[in-house]
Amino acid sequence: MSAYVTSVLAVIGINVMLAVSLNMITGFCGQFSLGHAAFYGAGAYGAAFFAAAGSSVPLSLLVGIVVASLLGLIVGFASLRLRHDFLAVTTIGVSFLFVGFVRKQSWLGAEMGISKIPPSGLGPEGNTLLIVACAVVAIALSLYISRSWMGFGFRAVGDDEDTARTVGIPVARYKLVAFTLGTGIAGLAGGLYSYFTQFIVPDSFGFIVSVALMAMVVIGGTGSTLGVVAAAIILTLLPEMFRFVNEYRLLIFGGLLVLAMRFAPDGLAGLGRAIVTKVRGS
Amino acid sequence: MYYVDLAFNGLVFGCTYALMAVGLTLVYGLLRILHIAHAAVYAFGAYIAVIVANGTGSIVLGVATAMVAAVLLGTAIYRLLYQPLLNYPPYVPMIASIGLLVFMEDGFRIAFGEQGLTFVRNPYPTELHEFLGLTVNTVQIAIIVAATVCLILLAAFITRTRIGIGWRATVSDPRIAESFGVDAIKVRYLNFAIGSALAALGGALVGLLNNFVEPTMGFVVSYKALAIIVVGGLGNLQGTLIASLALGLVESYGTIFVGHFLDRDAIAFLFLIAVLIARPQGLAGMKVA
Numbered sequence: 001m002s003a004y005v006t007s008v009l010a011v012i013g014i015n016v017m018l019a020v021s022l023n024m025i026t027g028f029c030g031q032f033s034l035g036h037a038a039f040y041g042a043g044a045y046g047a048a049f050f051a052a053a054g055s056s057v058p059l060s061l062l063v064g065i066v067v068a069s070l071l072g073l074i075v076g077f078a079s080l081r082l083r084h085d086f087l088a089v090t091t092i093g094v095s096f097l098f099v100g101f102v103r104k105q106s107w108l109g110a111e112m113g114i115s116k117i118p119p120s121g122l123g124p125e126g127n128t129l130l131i132v133a134c135a136v137v138a139i140a141l142s143l144y145i146s147r148s149w150m151g152f153g154f155r156a157v158g159d160d161e162d163t164a165r166t167v168g169i170p171v172a173r174y175k176l177v178a179f180t181l182g183t184g185i186a187g188l189a190g191g192l193y194s195y196f197t198q199f200i201v202p203d204s205f206g207f208i209v210s211v212a213l214m215a216m217v218v219i220g221g222t223g224s225t226l227g228v229v230a231a232a233i234i235l236t237l238l239p240e241m242f243r244f245v246n247e248y249r250l251l252i253f254g255g256l257l258v259l260a261m262r263f264a265p266d267g268l269a270g271l272g273r274a275i276v277t278k279v280r281g282s
Numbered sequence: 283m284y285y286v287d288l289a290f291n292g293l294v295f296g297c298t299y300a301l302m303a304v305g306l307t308l309v310y311g312l313l314r315i316l317h318i319a320h321a322a323v324y325a326f327g328a329y330i331a332v333i334v335a336n337g338t339g340s341i342v343l344g345v346a347t348a349m350v351a352a353v354l355l356g357t358a359i360y361r362l363l364y365q366p367l368l369n370y371p372p373y374v375p376m377i378a379s380i381g382l383l384v385f386m387e388d389g390f391r392i393a394f395g396e397q398g399l400t401f402v403r404n405p406y407p408t409e410l411h412e413f414l415g416l417t418v419n420t421v422q423i424a425i426i427v428a429a430t431v432c433l434i435l436l437a438a439f440i441t442r443t444r445i446g447i448g449w450r451a452t453v454s455d456p457r458i459a460e461s462f463g464v465d466a467i468k469v470r471y472l473n474f475a476i477g478s479a480l481a482a483l484g485g486a487l488v489g490l491l492n493n494f495v496e497p498t499m500g501f502v503v504s505y506k507a508l509a510i511i512v513v514g515g516l517g518n519l520q521g522t523l524i525a526s527l528a529l530g531l532v533e534s535y536g537t538i539f540v541g542h543f544l545d546r547d548a549i550a551f552l553f554l555i556a557v558l559i560a561r562p563q564g565l566a567g568m569k570v571a
Contacts, residue, residue: 032373034380082558085316085372085516089508090558093551096505100548207505211380218377251388257381262363265374 006128012236013131017138019216019232021185027223029178030158035091036213038098039183041205043068043190048114061191068187069180076179095207102202113201120195142225219260221269288534294422296530297429301484303507305477311453311517318379321504322386327352327482328489336402345486349479356478391497398496421491509554
């Protein structure tokens with residue numbers, strides 16, 4: 001593999017993990033989180049801080065997961081008290097708060113970020129393999145949850161919280177589990193990102209990243225694991241394949257979001273289902 | 283005097299937030315949509331103002347054109363984007379709105395450049411006046427006067443005129459309002475027209491104050507305005523006004539007291555989260571359930 005392919009694959013793997021984990025919170029459980037980049041960032045900073053202090057690779061990654069999922073648990077508690085729209089606004093706030101906080105912390109490198117992250121010792125190809133393996137595990141976990149009893153519970157909460165409560169589904173517990181699990185995976189993605197780039201700055205985890213991740217979920221089809229994976233891969237490759245796309249990246253992301261919501265609110269998965277029904281029907 | 287200066291600055295910012303947030307809270311009250319692209323209307327207003335003012339030499343003409351153009355843009359956003367999406371769950375128009383904001387901002391960057399635009403002849407920010415021991419500039423006075431006049435006119439309009447009362451009736455119960463002969467469609471257009479004009483006015487005035495208009499100027503303000511309308515109780519006008527001024531003051535003092543560990547833009551959300559933890563239904567309570 002050339003160095004270029006290795007790095008593109010790594011970025012795809014990280015984005016797939018982030019999109020799939022956001023889909024667990026938003027797609028399965030119906031909790032609109034527009035602050036996913038903050039958890040990704042928390043994981044990246046947690047892992048980078050420990051790695052720079054000399055801890056081993058597995059320990060740093062574990063720290064990233066724990067930091068992100070603790071933050072996720074806190075936001076999960078907020079989701080117990082707040083209705084949909086309020087939660088969306090609050091998670092936007094989490095995104096801004098995270099960047100605003102990290103920017104001013106001299107022990108986290110402030111604006112300059114953390115740059116002395118030691119190499120993982122796996123080499124570029126080893127890093128990519130590890131990332132892709134983690135992404136595959138995340139996809140498998142997502143597919144498994146989707147079919148399990150817990151996934152059924154998540155969907156019930158997402159469809160209609162009050163009805164779910166009346167039929168005895170522990171709504172609060174499921175919401176907290178969805179947040180902790182989803183943000184934990186985002187934290188792992190963050191830790192892997194730290195080792196991949198060996199250099200992180202606050203702006204890599206800003207609100208626009210949260211929006212891009214939400215774009216992957218809704219363009220893929222909220223709740224559909226494979227649709228979301230496809231969208232994450234396409235939206236990551238698009239700027240790589242066409243140079244002009246990179247210059248107009250945000251214009252195209254924004255435009256795609258508008259068009260997807262306006263004409264295909266169920267995303268790629270919805271389009272796929274429509275085609276299947278049509279073929280079978282004729 | 284330092285603290286009084288801070289308070290005055292806070293009020294000026296609070297007024298610009300109010301101009302922006304009023305439209306947002308009205309849209310939410312009427313349609314239950316978080317109209318995040320309102321920030322694009324705000325930046326659009328600033329751009330039109332700077333372009334027309336530089337072309338004709340008249341800043342007043344620039345601001346007026348901006349407001350008229352924003353009315354067209356705002357109603358077009360409603361007609362082309364939100365109206366077809368009204369029957370979908372609320373996240374669909376919200377995500378579309380975020381998409382539109384990102385799209386328009388990048389559009390401004392591509393069309394007018396990353397560095398932004400400045401007013402060629404804009405003497406007002408440096409025109410200083412002594413006022414009760416405060417030193418204030420003309421644009422700051424204009425912001426406070428414009429916000430006060432517009433909001434008083436708006437309050438008079440929605441409490442004294444027939445169509446204004448119909449508007450409030452539609453916000454509290456669209457079906458019953460309609461059965462009493464209120465034209466719900468007309469009310470929606472009116473809502474977007476007025477809200478967008480006020481946002482454009484706010485954007486143009488902030489552009490004049492900083493003598494600088496840049497593509498991302500609406501971005502942070504839009505999220506602050508979201509925080510404001512949540513804190514004010516979504517759809518509640520008085521609450522929004524109070525929350526706007528309160529946020530202006532909190533930010534102004536906050537940069538002094540907590541500025542060393544949190545940047546200015548994050549303070550708004552700390553304020554939001556603190557209020558929501560204490561009162562999940564917002565400061566003024568939910569008048570519009």
